[in-house]
Amino acid sequence: MTAESARASDFPAIVRLLTDAALPHDDLTPEHLRHFLVLRDGDGIAGVVGMEVADDAGLLRSLAVSEGRRGGGLAARLVDALEARAASAGIRTLYLLTTTAEDFFARRGYARADRAAVPDAIAATPEFRGICPASAACMSKALVPAAV
Known part of the structure; x- marks a missing residue:
């Protein structure tokens, strides 16, 4: 199974998967899916992950x-x-908020980050502004080394 780009037609299945996992999706539209990946199996979509891009x-x-x-x-x-x-x-750099998967992401190289220090464009997303609770762990991971 290889991750592939989500299609607009995947939107209902993605919403069902997020609902089943008790993850927020009220702010999602099919247009968001251009930065989403899915894993497909014989039963449909087995997994999903998304990204919002800000610079x-x-x-x-x-x-x-x-x-x-x-x-x-x-x-x-x-x-x-x-x-x-x-x-x-x-x-x-990738940022995320989680209430349940901090250990999973820590094992993948993400570290706690100060929520107040995230870039303004990330802080302005609906997820940061209120969809995820203030108690959610903010984490980040540098994907490329900082320029010296």
């Missing part, structure tokens, strides 16, 4: 794997694919 920063969001496929490494595959795509698009 050279990205907001990783909406990582979900269908209940029957959890524990098999699909989430890691999705994150790896999104990071590779983000880096090739010039994204230098």
Whole structure:
């Protein structure tokens, strides 16, 4: 199973997957899907991850794997694919908010970040402005080394 770009026609299935995973999606539209990746299997979409782009920063969001496929490494595959795509698009740092997966992301090289220090364009996203609670862990990962 290889991560591939989501299509607008995937939108209802992605919303169902996010709903099943208790993840926010009220702000999503089919237009957001241009920065989303999915894993497909015979039953449809097995996993999804998305990104919002703001200059050279990205907001990783909406990582979900269908209940029957959890524990098999699909989430890691999705994150790896999104990071590779983000880096090739010039994204230098990925940010995220999580209430449940801090350990998962820490194992993948993400570290706690000061929510007040994220770029303004990321802080202005609906997810930062109020969809995710203030208690959510803010994390970041540099995808390319800082210029010296």
